Amino acid sequence: MSDTLLKPEKDFSKEADKLVPEAEQLAKTDVQGAIDKLLILEKQARQASDLATTSRILVTIVTISKTSGDWNLLNEQVLLLSKKHGQLKQAITKMVQVVMGFLEETPNMEVKLSVINGLRTVTEGKIFVEVERARVTRILSNIKKTQGDLNAAADTLCELQVETFGSMTRREKTEFILEQVSLCIERGDWTQATILSRKINKRYFARKPKKSAEEIEKLKKEVEEREKTRQPDEAPMEVDDDVTDLKLRYYEQQIILSNHDYKYLDVCKHYREVLDTDSVQNNPEQLQAVLARIVYYIVLSPYDNEQSDLLHRIQQDSRLSAVPVEARLVKLFTIHELMRWPMVGEQFGPHLCNTDVFSAQPSQTAEDQPHRRWQDLRKRVIEHNVRVVAKYYTRIEMGRLTQLLDLTEEETEKYISELVTLKTIYAKIDRPARLVNFAKPRDADDVLNEWSSDMKSLLGLLERIDHLITKEEMMARILPSRGEKGKAR
Numbered sequence: 001m002s003d004t005l006l007k008p009e010k011d012f013s014k015e016a017d018k019l020v021p022e023a024e025q026l027a028k029t030d031v032q033g034a035i036d037k038l039l040i041l042e043k044q045a046r047q048a049s050d051l052a053t054t055s056r057i058l059v060t061i062v063t064i065s066k067t068s069g070d071w072n073l074l075n076e077q078v079l080l081l082s083k084k085h086g087q088l089k090q091a092i093t094k095m096v097q098v099v100m101g102f103l104e105e106t107p108n109m110e111v112k113l114s115v116i117n118g119l120r121t122v123t124e125g126k127i128f129v130e131v132e133r134a135r136v137t138r139i140l141s142n143i144k145k146t147q148g149d150l151n152a153a154a155d156t157l158c159e160l161q162v163e164t165f166g167s168m169t170r171r172e173k174t175e176f177i178l179e180q181v182s183l184c185i186e187r188g189d190w191t192q193a194t195i196l197s198r199k200i201n202k203r204y205f206a207r208k209p210k211k212s213a214e215e216i217e218k219l220k221k222e223v224e225e226r227e228k229t230r231q232p233d234e235a236p237m238e239v240d241d242d243v244t245d246l247k248l249r250y251y252e253q254q255i256i257l258s259n260h261d262y263k264y265l266d267v268c269k270h271y272r273e274v275l276d277t278d279s280v281q282n283n284p285e286q287l288q289a290v291l292a293r294i295v296y297y298i299v300l301s302p303y304d305n306e307q308s309d310l311l312h313r314i315q316q317d318s319r320l321s322a323v324p325v326e327a328r329l330v331k332l333f334t335i336h337e338l339m340r341w342p343m344v345g346e347q348f349g350p351h352l353c354n355t356d357v358f359s360a361q362p363s364q365t366a367e368d369q370p371h372r373r374w375q376d377l378r379k380r381v382i383e384h385n386v387r388v389v390a391k392y393y394t395r396i397e398m399g400r401l402t403q404l405l406d407l408t409e410e411e412t413e414k415y416i417s418e419l420v421t422l423k424t425i426y427a428k429i430d431r432p433a434r435l436v437n438f439a440k441p442r443d444a445d446d447v448l449n450e451w452s453s454d455m456k457s458l459l460g461l462l463e464r465i466d467h468l469i470t471k472e473e474m475m476a477r478i479l480p481s482r483g484e485k486g487k488a489r
Contacts, residue, residue: 012045012053020060027064035061035077042081051088058095066102071111074099075118082122089128096123096132103139116140131168134160134176145183154183158192163199174200174246181253190260197253205247205273244277259369264376265307268297288322295326296357299333300376303383303424325351333380336388341381341406352377382407382415383424390425394439398429401436 019041027034038057045053058081065074078099082092099119106112116136123133137160145153162168162176177199184193251270258266271294280286298314301307314320315334320327329348332339345360352358358377359370385405389396402412416436419425426440442450 008050009048010044010050012041012048012050015041016045016053016056020056023060024064027068031064031068031070031073034064038064043084046084046086046088046091049088051090054088055091055094058091059098062095062099062102066099066105071106071115074102075114078118078122089126092122092126093129093132096129100132100136109143113140113143116143128167130165131172134162134165134168138176138179141179141183150183150187154180154187154189157183158196170204171243171246174204174243174250178246178249178253185253185256190257193253194257197250197257200250202250202273205243205250244279247277248274248279260367262372262376264297265301265310268294268301268310271297284322287319291319291323292326292355293357295320295323295330296352296355296373299330299380300373301380302422303380303387333384336391338385338388338404339381340385341378344381345378379415382411383419386415386419387425390427390438395435395437398434398436 019037023034023038026037038061042054042057042061045057061077061081062074065071065077078095081087081095096119099115103112103115106115116139119136120133120140123129123136126133137156141153141157144150144156157176158180160176160180162173165173168176177196181193181196184190184196251274254270255267258264258270271290274280275287275290275294280290294314298307298311311330312334315327315330320330325348332344349360353360353374357370358374359368360374362368362371382405389401389404398409398412402409405412405415407415413429416425416427416429420427426438428437429435430437
């Protein structure tokens with residue numbers, strides 16, 4: 001197989017112009033005879049590095065084989081022609097592309113699969129037809145998926161490492177990876193889906209087309225024309241088109257993956273990325289749905305500095321006025337006031353449970369995510385109340401604390417212990433005395449440092465007062481008294 005495209009030693013185009021019509025006419029009665037005549041000229045053109053003539057003859061041979069209806073002959077010719085000594089890469093690429101166009105004309109699925117397997121055999125390990133192999137493999141994967149063999153479809157498509165293909169456009173690479181992730185999600189291979197999704201660079205979705213729709217369509221036509229003459233080692237021409245559809249599809253998959261692992265903060269971030277797309281902002285219904293889910297998942301996220309900062313930024317978003325119920329819910333989590341769970345369940349429960357995010361009643365499914373999220377919401381409300389109590393109390397009786405939290409003593413100890421473990425609050429429980437102490441003890445160094453700071457502040461105030469008194473005394477000496485003013489008059 002020729003690695004480099006040499007200058008043709010001889011032009012066989014005139015011989016091809018004469019031989020091709022004769023071979024096509026002969027193929028109506030003797031297919032093998034027509035192919036044999038073409039193979040003689042093909043050898044001469046190949047040895048002379050005449051790419052145009054070689055490509056034309058290869059295409060003619062496979063077309064004659066297809067027209068005859070003998071698909072086994074077609075597969076044999078494709079395999080034999082690709083293995084010819086010194087065969088030109090561009091000629092093989094052209095032949096493979098033409099045969100791929102025959103897939104829609106196959107009489108049945110069995111024949112179609114045989115042609116696909118033949119193309120996959122020819123293109124295996126050849127970089128110059130890696131894009132064609134990927135597209136054929138994608139067709140095979142879709143067939144297996146249609147037949148109900150999801151595992152085989154996923155294995156077939158996931159064997160492609162499209163991120164390494166230099167001759168494939170970035171958009172097509174992204175589409176392939178998204179389809180791989182989708183198949184892994186469908187068959188429940190969450191680990192593989194997560195690994196594959198990391199191959200996509202999110203900065204690609206931040207691009208916005210700088211050209212109008214008419215200019216993009218014109219550029220696409222130019223790309224199609226260039227693809228016909230592009231050399232295998234040349235990079236494809238990119239079209240700066242809109243990638244909103246890929247962005248929405250990508251974040252939809254990320255939301256599914258994060259929801260499976262109950263990473264609520266990540267889900268919230270993904271919905272915020274979806275919110276920043278023009279198609280969502282220009283659609284009031286989609287805007288309200290995305291805003292509502294942003295609120296749901298931020299309040300479901302465990303409390304930390306990042307969650308607290310994002311919570312307050314969401315609460316200050318002016319677009320939140322489009323979802324008043326969710327706006328009231330997020331406001332409750334931003335103020336240091338107790339919110340009793342019975343009140344929250346009564347006021348927000350019916351509205352929240354009408355969505356697909358929450359469910360107050362457990363279901364019989366293996367992964368009852370909506371009911372678990374409802375339980376996690378109750379947990380976040382209780383944790384918020386514990387933090388509020390820790391802020392306003394240094395010591396409180398266990399009975400009073402359980403009354404404020406609407407919990408039993410066992411549940412109260414459980415939630416306090418979890419928050420202490422996460423270092424969200426400081427607390428010590430005195431079971432015999434039935435007291436909870438939220439005051440953090442200070443060591444001698446802290447007390448000494450505080451005393452030193454207070455003394456420094458006190459001395460500073462005394463110095464300031466002394467300065468003011470001295471200033472007043474000096475002013476009193478300078479200004480004349482009223483008696484002296486009268487004598488002067």
